[in-house]
Amino acid sequence: MDNTYSPYFKFDRSFWALSRDLPTLSLSEEEFEKLKGLNEKIAIEEVADVYLPLARLLHLYVTAYHHLQSKMNSFLNLPAPKAPFIIGIAGSVAVGKSTTARLLQNLLSRWNEHAKVDLVTTDGFLYPNRVLEAKGIMNKKGFPESYDINKLMHFISSIKSGEPALEVPVYSHLAYDILDDQTLIVDQPDILILEGINVLQVNTQEPFFVSDFFDFSIYIDADEDNIREWYIERFQMLRDTAFQNPRSYFHKYASLTETEANDTASRIWRDINAMNLHENIMPTKERAKLIIKKGNNHMIEHVLLRK
Ligand SMILES: Nc1ncnc2c1ncn2[C@@H]1O[C@H](COP(=O)(O)OP(=O)(O)O)[C@@H](O)[C@H]1O
Numbered sequence: 001m002d003n004t005y006s007p008y009f010k011f012d013r014s015f016w017a018l019s020r021d022l023p024t025l026s027l028s029e030e031e032f033e034k035l036k037g038l039n040e041k042i043a044i045e046e047v048a049d050v051y052l053p054l055a056r057l058l059h060l061y062v063t064a065y066h067h068l069q070s071k072m073n074s075f076l077n078l079p080a081p082k083a084p085f086i087i088g089i090a091g092s093v094a095v096g097k098s099t100t101a102r103l104l105q106n107l108l109s110r111w112n113e114h115a116k117v118d119l120v121t122t123d124g125f126l127y128p129n130r131v132l133e134a135k136g137i138m139n140k141k142g143f144p145e146s147y148d149i150n151k152l153m154h155f156i157s158s159i160k161s162g163e164p165a166l167e168v169p170v171y172s173h174l175a176y177d178i179l180d181d182q183t184l185i186v187d188q189p190d191i192l193i194l195e196g197i198n199v200l201q202v203n204t205q206e207p208f209f210v211s212d213f214f215d216f217s218i219y220i221d222a223d224e225d226n227i228r229e230w231y232i233e234r235f236q237m238l239r240d241t242a243f244q245n246p247r248s249y250f251h252k253y254a255s256l257t258e259t260e261a262n263d264t265a266s267r268i269w270r271d272i273n274a275m276n277l278h279e280n281i282m283p284t285k286e287r288a289k290l291i292i293k294k295g296n297n298h299m300i301e302h303v304l305l306r307k
């Protein structure tokens with residue numbers, strides 16, 4: 001493979017799957033069955049061949065980071081706040097960010113040196129529907145203007161400064177809104193995974209971005225036809241499950257036929273998520289430290305790692 005002029009090393013999945021002289025971590029059949037709880041569809045080969053080696057690689061970065069932090073703090077005679085190693089995960093709606101994030105959270109927490117791994121999704125920082133409605137941008141959910149970016153910047157800079165017990169708002173896909181009565185407490189984890197479509201975005205009007213606080217970043221990439229198909233499949237699955245709940249914002253979609261659901265999902269994809277992918281998400285791809293390229297059935301084809 002030719003890497004000339006590319007800032008990335010490119011590894012195909014067979015290379016990535018080779019066992020290497022890295023701190024070992026393996027999964028028993030039983031542990032894998034437990035992991036299935038995160039996502040029924042994920043294949044064991046995929047975990048063994050790609051996600052496990054990726055977790056091992058991240059383990060190297062995390063231990064080196066914590067080592068350097070402690071050396072630096074004593075060199076500079078600084079108090080030693082417990083600042084987590086922060087991993088950002090970006091990519092389109094429906095490309096598999098939350099599945100990857102939950103998988104990595106589970107795998108990374110198996111090392112005693114960094115057993116506390118917290119996961120935060122940026123949808124908690126979306127403006128509530130009443131604000132989006134007042135701004136007239138209800139059909140722009142997921143676009144940069146739909147997030148309270150100051151709140152997100154405040155959270156990420158506070159956690160990187162070692163502040164304990166931070167409160168994070170929670171978004172419900174069922175209610176399609178921020179929950180008034182629920183928050184998530186993030187209390188000095190060893191690793192924080194921040195997952196969301198916008199985490200690598202930059203605003204040229206501001207001096208700092210969310211990604212300034214990242215120690216590692218991952219962009220999950222796939223051809224748009226595949227992502228669109230996964231979005232529609234997930235919508236069909238939700239029609240049969242979550243949308244059946246009368247409290248679901250999309251309960252009105254529960255009675256759609258398969259064809260109608262297909263048309264509705266295709267329309268939402270085209271008018272909101274595909275547009276957002278082209279305008280705001282895809283342009284952030286090359287800002288990532290690692291790009292995971294998926295093919296059919298979410299099979300990882302290759303991985304690009306910054307040199
Ligand atoms: N590795 C995977 N293998 C099989 N299916 C997957 C995988 N990752 C995600 N999916 C499926 O793809 C859809 C989108 O995944 P999700 O993690 O919800 O995406 P995102 O958080 O990017 O919106 C879901 O239906 C999920 O079950």
Ligand SMILES: CC(C)(COP(=O)(O)O)[C@@H](O)C(=O)NCCC(=O)O
Nearest residue numbers: 093121122123141142196197268272
């Ligand atoms: C909530 C989302 C913006 C994703 O946000 P993220 O967790 O990546 O910050 C997205 O799932 C969404 O709802 N998009 C709006 C169009 C739609 O209903 O699919």
